[in-house]
């Protein structure tokens with residue numbers, strides 16, 4: 650399918666945020682028009698993020714600061730996808746959450762009991778824990794080593810999270826610390842797993858053929874799209890260089906200099 654036909658056939662656009670719609674705290678100059686065009690042509694977009702340390706409310710504030718109005722329904726986060734996965738696979742399990750209060754609140758809002766009493770725990774959830782303590786590392790190690798087969802889930806596989814001064818350790822790095830102690834690896838929910846695109850389609854009623862992920866990273870954004878069987882659109886406005894693209898074995902369906910190319914096609 651040619652580029653124009655492909656972009657026009659997409660009804661649900663799943664946008665990665667940093668590197669795709671803005672860079673750090675600088676909104677790309679096309680982003681407002683892009684989002685308006687998608688809406689005004691009867692299509693839908695969602696913001697899709699692996700970051701499980703921030704709540705949706707935090708992201709609504711961040712986007713408002715950049716001049717983009719958003720509501721809860723405009724997001725698909727790894728925390729939401731984790732809750733969905735837990736409901737499908739481990740309903741009524743009591744959770745030990747090595748994550749922020751935001752993540753605990755989100756899981757409790759979805760009806761789960763969150764407990765720090767290890768005897769009551771049926772399932773472990775790791776998030777991007779900006780409130781991490783050694784006690785939590787010890788608790789998770791103890792649970793994994795003394796309770797063989799206990800379900801062990803992580804919200805996202807990222808090793809680092811970008812900040813204004815460089816990077817800080819993210820969920821994947823903490824899971825590696827736990828692996829060194831226990832030899833256990835979690836089931837991972839966020840990109841590149843297909844669960845966020847799958848949840849987005851299920852919640853909003855779109856087919857695989859109508860859905861695309863748009864992002865600047867091949868190994869997370871594009872891979873989650875390919876794993877979900879939807880269209881993967883790579884934008885070169887973030888971290889992927891032409892060399893990285895050439896060397897990658899995961900090939901996007903479409904490569905754009907940036908997401909502004911979608912605007913003229915839909916108009």
Ligand SMILES: [Mg+2]
Nearest residue numbers: 665667668865
């Ligand atoms: Mg990105």
